[in-house]
Amino acid sequence: MSENKAASSTSVAEVSKVFDTILVLDFGSQYSHLITRRLREFNVYAEMLPCTQKISELTWKPKGVILSGGPYSVYAEGAPHVDHDVFKLDVPILGICYGMQELAWINGKNVARGEKREYGPATLHVVDKSSPLFEGVDNSIVWMSHGDKLNGLPTGFKTIATSNNSPYCGIASETKPIYGIQFHPEVTHSAKGKILLKNFAINICKASQNWTMENFIDTEINRIRTIVGPTAEVIGAVSGGVDSTVAAKLMKEAIGNRFHAIMVDNGVLRMNEAENVKKNLGEGLGINLTVIDASEEFLTKLKGVTDPEKKRKIIGNTFIHVFEREAERIKPKDGDEIEFLLQGTLYPDVIESISFKGPSQTIKTHHNVGGLLDNMKLKLIEPLRELFKDEVRHLGELLGIPHDLVWRHPFPGPGIAIRVLGEVTKEQVAIARKADYIYIEEIVNAGLYDKISQAFACLLPVKSVGVMGDQRTYEQVIALRAIETTDFMTADWFPFEHGFLKKVASRIVNEVDGVARVTYDITSKPPATVEWE
């Protein structure tokens, strides 16, 4: 795990050398990642690190710092606090909600529980019309979510904005470009929040707007060439999903035939997946792909395991064992060892898997992040580790990857193993796989595939009574899931027409042995997650 942390900080340092970077220090707000996204939307690169980041350990200098919101109270025992060296950086600072309360705590400790919580919309009234932070945002609706409040102005600060319930809705240092706001500009409910963040990043921090995918391609190809050197060879974990296909294409552009793509058939892939991927990547994109059938190995290790986190870790570890064996087998001609492993890890995989990005909770261990071996020999190259899914798709289009590949629904590495709830057996996988195939086929036929962000079938470990051909049946239940989302961090369920669901349900019960009932999952994320495990 610690090696991964190192790998990630090296790449942040590299990216930040080329692109002006705003540092977002995360205090655990559910919206923190949105701050990063919004900034990138207007081509300013931003990177999120935990609020506990030691400033002296940063290997790059940010153009500005944003302190995020968070679920804690600054005055509570054990509440997270920023390293005070952040002020020595001498760059502009913006505190959002908890971030503002933290600025106030440091400058006079005048923060306390409010009489009532303030959650929802408020109107922003700008007091200091000359403040560059609020240019173009006066009288707009802003989104509040707090229970604590400032009881007075922090020492050395002035009020620059108010709202009906928050007399200190906006504050600024009298002498330095340090600002605090009580509301959340990063959520879309704050109508002009993006303008405010733009004012901060561009007018106040003077960050340049050069974060574009075209620039990223050049930078990343050069970076890969520098890391790998002129002769070393790289193996890549390629699944046929968007992320690893884009990563593989980038690697191929960077080092040509020194790249060996490997797809692992882990026994829990979708119907005909291995053949399809081999065809699409090999013939379609000229990527040298080998499919390794390790299905028995995976299924044997999964025997008797029902805990979702255990399944994920077993699969993550087994993937690495297979890659290490392959690296041995492919040994380059000059006798050197294969040193590097390419993975298509994305930013949300990292945020959700490891709570090192601040005191937010680990939700689930993505197989390619938290499921890795501690003592693994191969060094990771993860060119997409800083990107969101929509950025990766844009990158894929720029690299000339066909539409159908770029817009494929994501499919998790642990695959059907986390869609068969309970113990994973060959028979259970076969049922889930067939139901999933029918469901997706119907979605494609109905012209809905591109409207849905992700859809799949899950097999539940419960039995239910049914009647078929006058016979009593007592078989399992399939749950269908389909969601709409932009970044997979939050999601809503897809509103199918009733007729569509009726058709899918009837096909599944009729065509898949072992299923007596079909249900449709109508839970958003949060509170649910996309996958059932």
Ligand SMILES: Nc1ncnc2c1ncn2[C@@H]1O[C@H](COP(=O)(O)OP(=O)(O)OP(=O)(O)O)[C@@H](O)[C@H]1O
């Ligand atoms: N069957 C597999 N064989 C080889 N590598 C895999 C396999 N499944 C997943 N991986 C590796 O794990 C990474 C993370 O998986 P993930 O599903 O998040 O990405 P993806 O499959 O590339 O894209 P998508 O999210 O669109 O499915 C992949 O990018 C790839 O490097």
Ligand SMILES: O=c1[nH]c(=O)c2[nH+]cn([C@@H]3O[C@H](COP(=O)(O)O)[C@@H](O)[C@H]3O)c2[nH]1
């Ligand atoms: O490669 C992956 N390895 C994993 O371990 C994993 N877990 C979830 N996912 C995918 O991530 C997105 C968000 O899913 P959750 O809301 O279930 O966390 C959805 O797109 C999920 O399919 C994974 N992908």
Ligand SMILES: NC(=O)CC[C@H](N)C(=O)O
């Ligand atoms: N959204 C936030 O940052 C909330 C900050 C703090 N926990 C409060 O309730 O005021």
Ligand SMILES: [Mg+2]
């Ligand atoms: Mg995948």
